[in-house]
Amino acid sequence: MAIETRIQRRQTIQNVAYAVICLGLGLYGWYDYSIAYPAQDAIATQKEAYKSTFDELVKIPAEERTAEQQSKLKEADEFLITHKEAPSKREEYDYAIQLWLFIVGCGVLGTPWFVWAQWQLSRKRFRLDDDGTFHSPEGSFPASRITGIDMSRWMSKSIASVEVDGANRIPLDDFKYKGVEDIVAHFAARFEPGKWTSDARPIGDPKSRDTKRQLEAEAAASAASSTSDTERGARD
Numbered sequence: 001m002a003i004e005t006r007i008q009r010r011q012t013i014q015n016v017a018y019a020v021i022c023l024g025l026g027l028y029g030w031y032d033y034s035i036a037y038p039a040q041d042a043i044a045t046q047k048e049a050y051k052s053t054f055d056e057l058v059k060i061p062a063e064e065r066t067a068e069q070q071s072k073l074k075e076a077d078e079f080l081i082t083h084k085e086a087p088s089k090r091e092e093y094d095y096a097i098q099l100w101l102f103i104v105g106c107g108v109l110g111t112p113w114f115v116w117a118q119w120q121l122s123r124k125r126f127r128l129d130d131d132g133t134f135h136s137p138e139g140s141f142p143a144s145r146i147t148g149i150d151m152s153r154w155m156s157k158s159i160a161s162v163e164v165d166g167a168n169r170i171p172l173d174d175f176k177y178k179g180v181e182d183i184v185a186h187f188a189a190r191f192e193p194g195k196w197t198s199d200a201r202p203i204g205d206p207k208s209r210d211t212k213r214q215l216e217a218e219a220a221a222s223a224a225s226s227t228s229d230t231e232r233g234a235r236d
Contacts, residue, residue, distance in 0.1 A: 003186070004127040005177040012118065019114035026107015033098040037090045044089040050076040121176060128183045134162060136170050149187040154200065160184045 054076040057069050065073065127135040132143025141164050148163040158174035174180040181200045188196035194203065201208040 002127055002129050003179055003182045005125060005179040007121050008176055008178045011176050015114045015118040019111050022106040022110030025102050026111060029098040029102020033095060033103060037095060040087055041089045043083060043086050047083055047086055050079045054080060126172060126183060128186060138167060138170050148191045151188060162187060
């Protein structure tokens with residue numbers, strides 16, 4: 001039966017999550033840059049103007065102030081009390097951070113990049129036919145053209161490279177694609193017999209399905225033997 005890869009679910013979740021996060025950060029930056037910061041600056045500017053008016057009018061003795069001056073003084077005093085905790089104007093670098101880091105970096109560049117990465121992964125397919133023909137984005141190669149497989153990064157990085165006669169090495173990434181381990185196991189059994197299990201793990205690896213099946217078989221055999229001894233003892 002042919003083996004064909006598909007994108008790992010965790011890889012899809014990762015790309016989608018990063019795209020959503022980048023979009024959220026981009027919108028956050030746009031809100032601060034376009035709405036929150038200008039509103040804060042407007043209040044800070046008003047506060048400075050009212051503070052200047054208040055400082056100027058409060059120096060005039062109360063009995064000498066006109067009705068208009070008294071009204072302005074009261075208005076300034078109420079505004080300053082209401083906005084006592086209002087922050088100062090934003091610095092230029094605050095706007096720059098929101099613009100370049102969040103809006104451009106995350107929203108404009110980050111979100112499309114992860115969407116593009118997911119699309120690129122979805123376009124790639126690897127397939128191993130029953131006759132040993134290997135299909136990849138680099139082309140289709142019969143079994144006779146496959147000359148080996150590099151397993152040096154398999155256990156540490158989950159990446160093995162199929163060596164093809166007359167072509168570049170073709171990397172197989174188990175983190176990105178589901179089904180890769182079965183293709184790798186096929187080539188490992190062919191070029192490095194006796195070293196790897198059917199799920200491309202070192203022989204004897206306790207995480208290997210072969211090891212688990214062997215242990216289950218041994219446990220079943222032991223249980224059957226114990227049952228047989230018990231029955232024999234009961235007959236005796």
